[in-house]
Amino acid sequence: MSKRISAKHKIDRRLGENIWGRPKSPLNARAYGPGQHGQRRKGKLSDYGLQLRAKQKLKGYYGSITEKAFKRLYFEAQRVKGDTGENLIGLLERRLDAVVYRAKFVPTVFAARQFVSHGHILVNGKRVNIPSYQLQIGDKVEIRERSKQLAIVIEATQLAERDVPEYVDTDHNKLTATFVRVPTLTDVPYPVQMEPNLVVEFYSR
Template identity: 40%
Template sequence: MARMTGPRLKIMRALGVELPGLSRKSIENRPNPPGQHGQQASRRRRSDFAVKLMEKQKIRFNYGVSEKQMRRLILEARKGSEPTGDKLMSLLERRLDNVVFRAGFAPTGIAARQLVNHGHVLLNGKPVNIASVRLQVGDVVTVKEKSRKIPMVVEALATPSLTVPEWLSVEAVSATAKIGHLPSIEDVPFAIDMQQVVEFYSNRV
């Protein structure tokens, strides 16, 4: 996905949900959509298409994936017997940048992506700089020893954005996380109607 440089809080207000992977800020004090007529817009009934689009956009912005990546993930999620929506979210949660974020090594998914891209992370003891790498059960992610002194990493470890999910085991001192088992849709840290997302792509891929 192109580097996210726009107003993240405005995006969350437009979607009506806090996306921890996008920003640590809260929309609690300004829950209405942005713009002059935001309060009226929040009371207006959305079309079926608008609802499906918003649910899909929640995923894209939280995980920082492009539309092209989403389509590829949907095609992959359709394979097998597992419900498409459940498998899609498992695939997204297991992205390396998201694991770095969920382990508490970075304040947001965007910051975690930057850590990975700049070579601060090891996967199973080897350097890796591809944020979209998908992890498997037993994989170990570590922030390099020198990189643990980066102020952003220090702050994230001291005040994590989210509780570490049950499928991850984390050792904060060594900044190490291990995948214990595959995540489920219940582990997604924001409200999402996956059926709407699946229906959005039903005739598009």
């Protein structure tokens, strides 16, 4: 179940960026923050402010990830050999709900979490209802048979506003997707610039 407390449609306006690239983003209508003080002139951010903003943007992009879960992913990325920022992106993109979203089985990251939680997804033929489940290279993700005709699925596969990235091999006729490889930052089709290096600096303080 989602633990997000604040309204998700305010995230874009609070950060001042259309982080999902949605045509219906509220930022398109009101390009300032929510609330009575949203239109006040913003001062220059400190280094800490920039780092915090980068963390909020990356965390917010993946939907309802709690701070505790996000921080746990950071420490896991830190333990793995290689660049911590790149490792963090890889771990986020290996999440089952992220791959369901990337494969265009659902229209939003929030819908992906709910879709997985409700048991509509199979991984290698077995039902998995844990959105944070970490996929391995070669894992096959598919929509279970009785869920393939859901309106949300039909709508999502026809969306023209985003493409399926190369690291997810998707067949929309069979509604299956294979996780081909762990992506790097440049592989991931973020609509806005993400700065995992600043996220690393934030948690390294």
